[in-house]
Amino acid sequence: AIAGLAGRNLILVGLMGAGKSAIGKLVAAQLGLPYIDTDHEIESAAQMSIADIFAAYGEPEFRALETRVIERVLAEGPAIVSTGGGAFINPVNRELIARSGLSLWLKADLETLWDRVKRRQTRPLLKTENPKQTLKDLMDKRYPVYAEADVIVHSRNVRKEAVMRDVLKALA
Numbered sequence: 001a002i003a004g005l006a007g008r009n010l011i012l013v014g015l016m017g018a019g020k021s022a023i024g025k026l027v028a029a030q031l032g033l034p035y036i037d038t039d040h041e042i043e044s045a046a047q048m049s050i051a052d053i054f055a056a057y058g059e060p061e062f063r064a065l066e067t068r069v070i071e072r073v074l075a076e077g078p079a080i081v082s083t084g085g086g087a088f089i090n091p092v093n094r095e096l097i098a099r100s101g102l103s104l105w106l107k108a109d110l111e112t113l114w115d116r117v118k119r120r121q122t123r124p125l126l127k128t129e130n131p132k133q134t135l136k137d138l139m140d141k142r143y144p145v146y147a148e149a150d151v152i153v154h155s156r157n158v159r160k161e162a163v164m165r166d167v168l169k170a171l172a
């Protein structure tokens, strides 16, 4: 499996609730590589939560911070890097990702995503009248872009260890 990465980063992309963080941690532990969550890096750089950054400065400022963090994190690799759901949508980020590693889309269906995000009400983009519909709209808009990832793994609604093994198989 490690041969597939050949010293490069593995960057997990996909919508909120796809399991990027949970699966990323497991894959990193298996491969003995550091695990980095770009949302977490943004929060520690700004000393604020993502929700507070959106509320205080707006989404464009968040996206600018996100690109800076992605650039830094990828340069420090190799690591297993999970990104926020919007990261891969920005062509600048896609280019940074393509140059430094392998992108992997954790693809999930609406019910699986919704099941996972509805419990945590922290995501600013889902603070809408009908968050499930918003998630569906984001799927429609973003799935054609996520499809550009180097590798696609279905984030099935099963134990995360099983999805982790699917990721390792896809890298082998």
Ligand code: S3P
Residues within 6 Å of the ligand: 014, 015, 016, 017, 020, 039, 050, 083, 084, 085, 086, 087, 123, 124, 125
């Ligand atoms: C976002 C997803 C979030 C976070 C921010 C914006 C998005 O990350 O980066 O709220 O645009 O889809 P997760 O995918 O980890 O929830």
